[in-house]
Amino acid sequence: MTSYFEEISPAAPDTVPLRRVTLTLNGQQRVAEIEPRLLLAHLLRSGFKLTGTHTGCDTTNCGACTVLFDGQPVKSCTMLAVQADGHDVLTVEGLATSSELHPIQEGFKDAHGLQCGFCTPGMMLTAKALLEQNPNPTEDEVRWALSGNLCRCTGYQNIVKAVLWAADKMTKE
Amino acid sequence: MPEALDEIKIGGMGASRKRVEDNRFIRGKGNYIDDIVLPGMLHMEILRSPVAHARIRSIDTSKAWNMPGVRLVLTGEMMAARNLAWMPTLSYDTQAVLATDKVRFQGQEVACVIADDPYIAKDACEMIVVDYEPLPAIVNPQQALADGAPLIRDDKENQHDNVVYHWEVGDKEGTDRAFAQADVVSKLELHYPRSHPSPLECCGSIADFNRSTSKLTVYMTTQAPHIIRAAVALVAELPEHMIRVISPDLGGGFGNKVPVYPGYVMSILASILLESPVKWIEDRTGNLISTGFARDVYLQGEMALRKDGKILGVRMHTDADHGAFFSDAQPSKFKIGLMHSAFACYDIPAAHLTARGMYTNKAPGGVAYRCSFRVTEAMYFQERMVQEAANDLGMDQAQFRRMNFVRDDDFPHRTPFGFLTDSGQYGKCLDVGLAAVGYDDFLKQKEEARKNGRLLGIGISTMTEPLGAGNSREYDILGIKMFDSAELRVHMTGKAILRTGAKTQGQGHETTWAQIVAHELGIPAEDITVEEGDTDTAPFGMGTYASRSTPVAGAAVAMVSRKIRAKARKLAAHLLEVSEEDIDWELGRFYVRSARDRGVTIQECAMAAYSNMPDGMEPGLENNAYYDPPNLTWPFACYIATVEVDPQTGVWDVLNMVAVDDCGVRINPMIVEGQIMGGLTEAYAMANMQFITFDSEGNCIGSNFMDYLLPTAWETPGFELHEVVTPCPHHPIGAKGIGECATVGGPAAFVNAVMNAIGDKGVRNIDMPLLPDRVYEAITQKHDVSGAPPIRTDDE
Numbered sequence: 029m030t031s032y033f034e035e036i037s038p039a040a041p042d043t044v045p046l047r048r049v050t051l052t053l054n055g056q057q058r059v060a061e062i063e064p065r066l067l068l069a070h071l072l073r074s075g076f077k078l079t080g081t082h083t084g085c086d087t088t089n090c091g092a093c094t095v096l097f098d099g100q101p102v103k104s105c106t107m108l109a110v111q112a113d114g115h116d117v118l119t120v121e122g123l124a125t126s127s128e129l130h131p132i133q134e135g136f137k138d139a140h141g142l143q144c145g146f147c148t149p150g151m152m153l154t155a156k157a158l159l160e161q162n163p164n165p166t167e168d169e170v171r172w173a174l175s176g177n178l179c180r181c182t183g184y185q186n187i188v189k190a191v192l193w194a195a196d197k198m199t200k201e
Numbered sequence: 202m203p204e205a206l207d208e209i210k211i212g213g214m215g216a217s218r219k220r221v222e223d224n225r226f227i228r229g230k231g232n233y234i235d236d237i238v239l240p241g242m243l244h245m246e247i248l249r250s251p252v253a254h255a256r257i258r259s260i261d262t263s264k265a266w267n268m269p270g271v272r273l274v275l276t277g278e279m280m281a282a283r284n285l286a287w288m289p290t291l292s293y294d295t296q297a298v299l300a301t302d303k304v305r306f307q308g309q310e311v312a313c314v315i316a317d318d319p320y321i322a323k324d325a326c327e328m329i330v331v332d333y334e335p336l337p338a339i340v341n342p343q344q345a346l347a348d349g350a351p352l353i354r355d356d357k358e359n360q361h362d363n364v365v366y367h368w369e370v371g372d373k374e375g376t377d378r379a380f381a382q383a384d385v386v387s388k389l390e391l392h393y394p395r396s397h398p399s400p401l402e403c404c405g406s407i408a409d410f411n412r413s414t415s416k417l418t419v420y421m422t423t424q425a426p427h428i429i430r431a432a433v434a435l436v437a438e439l440p441e442h443m444i445r446v447i448s449p450d451l452g453g454g455f456g457n458k459v460p461v462y463p464g465y466v467m468s469i470l471a472s473i474l475l476e477s478p479v480k481w482i483e484d485r486t487g488n489l490i491s492t493g494f495a496r497d498v499y500l501q502g503e504m505a506l507r508k509d510g511k512i513l514g515v516r517m518h519t520d521a522d523h524g525a526f527f528s529d530a531q532p533s534k535f536k537i538g539l540m541h542s543a544f545a546c547y548d549i550p551a552a553h554l555t556a557r558g559m560y561t562n563k564a565p566g567g568v569a570y571r572c573s574f575r576v577t578e579a580m581y582f583q584e585r586m587v588q589e590a591a592n593d594l595g596m597d598q599a600q601f602r603r604m605n606f607v608r609d610d611d612f613p614h615r616t617p618f619g620f621l622t623d624s625g626q627y628g629k630c631l632d633v634g635l636a637a638v639g640y641d642d643f644l645k646q647k648e649e650a651r652k653n654g655r656l657l658g659i660g661i662s663t664m665t666e667p668l669g670a671g672n673s674r675e676y677d678i679l680g681i682k683m684f685d686s687a688e689l690r691v692h693m694t695g696k697a698i699l700r701t702g703a704k705t706q707g708q709g710h711e712t713t714w715a716q717i718v719a720h721e722l723g724i725p726a727e728d729i730t731v732e733e734g735d736t737d738t739a740p741f742g743m744g745t746y747a748s749r750s751t752p753v754a755g756a757a758v759a760m761v762s763r764k765i766r767a768k769a770r771k772l773a774a775h776l777l778e779v780s781e782e783d784i785d786w787e788l789g790r791f792y793v794r795s796a797r798d799r800g801v802t803i804q805e806c807a808m809a810a811y812s813n814m815p816d817g818m819e820p821g822l823e824n825n826a827y828y829d830p831p832n833l834t835w836p837f838a839c840y841i842a843t844v845e846v847d848p849q850t851g852v853w854d855v856l857n858m859v860a861v862d863d864c865g866v867r868i869n870p871m872i873v874e875g876q877i878m879g880g881l882t883e884a885y886a887m888a889n890m891q892f893i894t895f896d897s898e899g900n901c902i903g904s905n906f907m908d909y910l911l912p913t914a915w916e917t918p919g920f921e922l923h924e925v926v927t928p929c930p931h932h933p934i935g936a937k938g939i940g941e942c943a944t945v946g947g948p949a950a951f952v953n954a955v956m957n958a959i960g961d962k963g964v965r966n967i968d969m970p971l972l973p974d975r976v977y978e979a980i981t982q983k984h985d986v987s988g989a990p991p992i993r994t995d996d997e
Contacts, residue, residue, distance in 0.1 A: 059905075079233075080231075082233070087485065087906055089906035121228070135229070136227050137223040143453075144401070144451060174913070179401070180399060183879045184914040185917075197799070
């Protein structure tokens with residue numbers, strides 16, 4: 029349970045209406061009292077301290093803030109947190125279990141699919157949604173699926189390899 | 202006798218070791234600036250100028266002050282009262298922290314608000330009322346030079362025009378003589394458009410001034426934390442030992458995180474005034490319109506040629522647009538950076554370069570965007586000029602390059618502008634590239650395709666570039682010499698911690714530095730922790746940019762390891778009860794020369810350093826090294842692109858992109874290849890789509906990722922990588938820089954390929970980016986398309 033403004037802003041004026049939001053976050057039910065204009069990315073990062081969701085552009089272009097919303101990739105920097113009420117949200121912190129990495133995470137490390145790491149959480153979540161719909165994608169299908177996520181370091185070639193590596197591993201499992 | 206260590210197995214040189222830092226990044230457990238939360242932390246937001254050039258009549262902050270949750274509103278006037286309204290730049294100019302008299306570019310910092318919450322701070326910025334008196338805006342160097350142009354820098358005494366500098370280098374008379382002897386003179390004019398590095402993470406800082414200890418801790422997105430500490434100490438006159446700069450995980454840098462930005466300065470002042478931690482996180486628009494841009498240079502030149510293809514001389518002139526303040530982040534003594542590294546791979550007897558810089562009403566701070574200080578522009582001009590010269594002579598472009606290359610046995614070689622290159626196999630790299638792309642076959646295909654109305658083209662770009670500033674004779678930042686450093690502490694169990702003065706931003710230092718230690722000492726890489734970025738713990742270094750980490754800090758890592766090995770040798774002699782002269786070293790182990798099975802491992806030496814040292818020996822096994830390179834390193838690259846241009850639309854597709862890089866000895870081939878592919882993508886971006894331009898009023902077109910196009914996985918082509926290895930003769934492990942080669946050399950390969958495809962249409966040049974409408978215009982109108990792309994406004 030996290031009450032967002034209680035902690036961050038003692039000076040929040042009484043006139044700000046608070047809304048209660050209940051969501052399933054990485055498999056656990058979480059509740060927050062929030063200002064209605066709060067963005068989902070900010071609730072995840074500042075409210076729930078899940079800082080793996082990054083914001084890179086504020087305009088839905090770069091995809092660093094991508095989370096899975098009822099299984100679909102969405103860009104949480106331009107989604108209101110109140111829209112998540114009653115929904116299921118998966119962030120990068122929910123990808124691995126305590127003992128084991130998700131194959132996509134392994135693939136990114138194995139194929140050198142990341143450098144600075146800032147785009148990586150969003151890339152991996154987008155890839156997860158792709159592989160759930162299409163377990164054996166072609167290179168072009170991977171590139172198309174990832175085209176809403178920007179990377180400035182890798183040139184994408186190794187990211188594509190990482191996703192195909194994961195697809196291969198997941199089909200074999 | 203123990204089995205010899207396998208260097209690859211212990212993660213030494215040449216191992217494509219998986220990256221250590223990935224373990225946190227793939228779990229979302231990186232620690233970037235915005236992830237850091239300090240108790241009682243306040244939030245800062247900046248109000249920026251909406252206009253490019255205007256006098257400030259008044260600023261009314263009263264409504265902002267009265268908002269609940271607002272702690273402080275800063276204006277230029279308040280900064281001026283503390284002598285902080287202006288700050289020095291890295292290029293010996295001044296830059297406004299908060300505007301006092303005028304705003305000089307759209308996006309300039311005008312005021313800032315510190316509040317309990319970032320939303321409140323943003324709201325409060327909206328409540329600040331600024332009365333601007335508009336002035337005409339200057340948006341290119343030509344306007345800046347025009348008669349009657351408004352004076353942008355009226356704050357500076359003795360500044361009576363918009364010229365920043367005149368500068369020249371080379372041999373003017375010798376070049377004149379070369380042109381007098383020329384059979385053919387080839388000419389070219391280019392514009393390298395303004396671009397922005399745009400690391401995916403924007404800039405930010407958290408300043409935390411603790412009154413009780415007088416210590417200022419600044420978390421900051423900086424590629425050079427020690428420089429920042431020095432700058433704060435010298436500029437703000439705070440004692441250096443009371444300043445701690447911590448550069449956490451950086452979400453990319455590419456040069457954008459080298460300069461000192463006003464936001465950093467304001468967050469520091471605000472923390473001192475409020476005695477609370479103050480966090481500033483830049484938004485993307487702020488990043489794009491106010492922080493270090495790159496390029497924006499007009500280049501023209503000519504080449505004197507003999508009929509047989511020999512280049513006799515080169516003349517170049519550059520007009521650079523520096524924006525409102527000359528704050529180029531470059532450490533050389535040369536006004537236009539290393540522009541005069543142009544033509545370094547060719548044997549050219551004479552060359553002369555003149556350069557002018559101009560102030561304009563655009564964002565300041567030309568940074569080396571994945572580049573060594575204007576090398577990108579230099580190599581772009583070089584390789585476009587070379588192709589056009591080959592065309593003018595009617596020669597094959599590969600053959601023309603080959604006959605003018607510096608030969609393998611001609612090193613060290615003095616370049617046309619006076620640099621000293623030391624090694625390379627240029628012809629071999631070209632051969633590998635031509636073979637990989639299937640050059641002769643492609644030329645046949647191209648001819649066949651043309652008969653069917655299809656336009657195929659091939660573009661070559663070959664270049665050597667100077668990487669790894671400095672040496673300290675020619676390179677410094679505000680007088681601080683460009684060396685770098687490493688400190689290695691070997692614990693008693695043979696594990697170790699290494700700290701350097703560099704700062705990784707994705708290059709993987711935590712992985713590769715340990716590999717150098719493993720190579721030098723035989724300690725497995727996984728037993729070595731690497732730390733960077735905290736000025737309280739890391740040795741003084743100049744940071745990471747201009748591909749200087751491996752050439753300079755990497756060399757320091759090797760040198761400190763060798764110091765450790767020298768002490769370990771004494772310990773080994775003691776343990777083996779022989780004299781030092783009687784022992785030899787193999788990876789990870791000293792042994793008695795006459796009895797190879799009698800030996801001690803480096804780990805045993807480490808334990809002895811703490812438990813069994815000889816009488817009189819200082820305990821412990823640690824040391825540091827400061828490395829001042831004797832020269833820059835000179836990697837060579839050959840990039841060859843093949844494209845197909847659609848004559849109906851002007852759209853061009855990359856068919857193949859072959860990269861042959863010779864960066865000397867590769868420490869971690871996987872990481873080197875990652876750097877090359879990233880660089881090629883930026884090269885493709887520059888050639889194809891990525892530019893920032895301005896309308897006539899100075900409005901920045903490209904202030905967000907909807908207008909500023911970055912390539913995605915969909916349009917980015919695949920790359921085919923090859924290598925040639927010519928070790929650097931003066932680097933301790935034979936390595937050369939690599940991080941930026943592809944960004945520097947790549948653009949010309951793509952543009953040359955497109956020009957080659959449409960070359961028979963009577964078009965000499967299309968300036969980047971080669972947007973489809975520009976290519977289409979060139980094909981259909983049969984004329985050059987020059988300058989920054991025009992901006993279509995709503996009126997048109």
